[in-house]
Amino acid sequence: MPRIIFHIDVNSAFLSWTAVKLMREGYPDIRLVPSVVSGDPNDRRSIITAASIPAKKLGIRTAQPVSMALRTCPQLVIVGGDWGWYKECSEGFISICRSYSPVLQQFSIDECFIDMSQQCTPENAVAVATRLKEQVRETLGFTVNVGIGANKLLAKMASDFEKPDKVHTLWESEVKEKMWPLGVRDLLWVGKKTEERLTAYGINTIGQLAQLGMESLSVLVGKKFARQLHENANGRDNSPVETERAEAKSVSAERTFSRDYTDPKDIDRALFHVACIVAHRIRRHDFRASTVSMFIKYKDFTVAQKQTSLDQPTDVTAVILNEARRMLGEVWDGITPIRQVGLGVSKLTHESAIQMSLFEDPKLEYYREWDRQYDEKKAKAEDARMLAYERKKNDEKKTETP
DNA sequence: TCTGGGGTCCTAGGACCC
DNA sequence: TCTGGGGTCCTAGGACCC
Numbered sequence: 001m002p003r004i005i006f007h008i009d010v011n012s013a014f015l016s017w018t019a020v021k022l023m024r025e026g027y028p029d030i031r032l033v034p035s036v037v038s039g040d041p042n043d044r045r046s047i048i049t050a051a052s053i054p055a056k057k058l059g060i061r062t063a064q065p066v067s068m069a070l071r072t073c074p075q076l077v078i079v080g081g082d083w084g085w086y087k088e089c090s091e092g093f094i095s096i097c098r099s100y101s102p103v104l105q106q107f108s109i110d111e112c113f114i115d116m117s118q119q120c121t122p123e124n125a126v127a128v129a130t131r132l133k134e135q136v137r138e139t140l141g142f143t144v145n146v147g148i149g150a151n152k153l154l155a156k157m158a159s160d161f162e163k164p165d166k167v168h169t170l171w172e173s174e175v176k177e178k179m180w181p182l183g184v185r186d187l188l189w190v191g192k193k194t195e196e197r198l199t200a201y202g203i204n205t206i207g208q209l210a211q212l213g214m215e216s217l218s219v220l221v222g223k224k225f226a227r228q229l230h231e232n233a234n235g236r237d238n239s240p241v242e243t244e245r246a247e248a249k250s251v252s253a254e255r256t257f258s259r260d261y262t263d264p265k266d267i268d269r270a271l272f273h274v275a276c277i278v279a280h281r282i283r284r285h286d287f288r289a290s291t292v293s294m295f296i297k298y299k300d301f302t303v304a305q306k307q308t309s310l311d312q313p314t315d316v317t318a319v320i321l322n323e324a325r326r327m328l329g330e331v332w333d334g335i336t337p338i339r340q341v342g343l344g345v346s347k348l349t350h351e352s353a354i355q356m357s358l359f360e361d362p363k364l365e366y367y368r369e370w371d372r373q374y375d376e377k378k379a380k381a382e383d384a385r386m387l388a389y390e391r392k393k394n395d396e397k398k399t400e401t402p
Numbered sequence: 403t404c405t406g407g408g409g410t411c412c413t414a415g416g417a418c419c420c
Numbered sequence: 421t422c423t424g425g426g427g428t429c430c431t432a433g434g435a436c437c438c
Contacts, residue, residue, distance in 0.1 A: 039407090045404085047406055063406080064404095064405080065403060067403065067405095068405080071403070107437095111438080189435090189436060190436090191436050192435090192436095193434085193436090194435075194436085224411095246410095250409070251408090252408065253407080253408080254407060255407095256406060291431095303433090305431095305433080307431060309430070309431090342407090344409095
């Protein structure tokens with residue numbers, strides 16, 4: 001039986017979702033005009049999170065600074081994001097996809113793979129995918145692209161063909177015709193650096209890459225990556241659709257300042273802030289971390305980083321923060337202006353720390369109590385937000401159906 | 403024009419052990 | 421005194437994804 005995989009991708013997800021919300025409030029459809037979703041539009045440092053198709057046609061791209069996009073298109077419509085709403089849209093989208101096949105892998109907030117081998121045949125796959133896409137549009141109000149292929153790679157490549165609101169196939173027999181003429185950059189896992197290396201060697205298309213000998217490719221990108229690129233360029237991929245969500249391997253948070261900071265007090269405040277976020281997140285998932293890392297980014301975007309291993313895994317904010325502070329002292333001269341600070345933890349386990357009361361820092365109990373109060377405050381704030389959100393939704397329903 | 407925030411995986415070199 | 425080879429762990433850094 002042939003494998004049939006669908007990759008379903010929401011078209012300009014955050015922008016489409018924002019458009020649906022705004023239309024419910026009576027605004028025109030921002031998908032039809034040059035528009036973008038960004039962080040705080042007033043912050044000169046914010047970048048574009050999602051762009052409409054008309055905006056993309058003008059050359060506006062995701063991850064571009066908002067100020068730059070405004071120069072390209074002064075009448076650009078800029079809207080802020082709404083994470084609660086995005087989560088709701090994502091859940092609705094995933095649940096429709098799941099109703100087509102239980103073998104579903106969520107790849108990101110707006111993308112998933114489903115294994116349809118049991119549910120359809122190569123002959124009716126396009127019809128089934130079209131039904132799925134129509135159902136999402138009719139029920140949720142936004143469009144998706146569906147890519148169909150014999151493996152995840154081909155399905156994902158196919159969903160990236162013409163957008164929006166399209167179904168494309170990329171069967172193995174179509175690889176030469178549909179995939180090989182594309183530039184190497186269009187292949188999954190080929191980013192800017194790899195593209196540069198390949199084109200410098202005269203490899204411009206996926207087809208050329210597919211036919212390049214393994215020895216030459218290994219010299220260019222390393223043995224392991226070469227093997228993967230070679231397989232992928234030839235349309236081969238045997239990775240399964242993973243239905244289990246993998247546990248996080250690391251948790252991190254970072255803050256970019258509105259201007260570059262040199263005052264150690266400002267840097268420390270930011271470090272404290274991100275330490276609270278990271279430690280709270282790992283406690284919520286009942287993790288403890290054995291490695292703490294921190295980095296600072298200077299205004300020229302160079303990064304200095306440090307990481308350190310702990311004797312015992314911890315979830316205590318103060319312990320994590322103190323390690324980060326110590327490392328900051330080691331990497332920063334105290335003078336060079338800093339643009340961004342970040343803090344992360346890894347080597348996560350669910351083991352509880354071995355209690356060695358004799359050797360334990362007597363302050364730890366105090367720190368833990370501080371964390372408990374912090375978590376409680378966060379939980380209360382979250383509850384209040386949820387309540388307000390539900391109330392708002394109910395009010396909307398009432399006005400819809402008087 | 404001036405670049406966010408959150409992740410994963412890989413490689414290379416050094417330390418240390420047998 | 422100087423030498424080997426393999427394995428594992430750690431840190432630093434880089435590339436990619438959305």
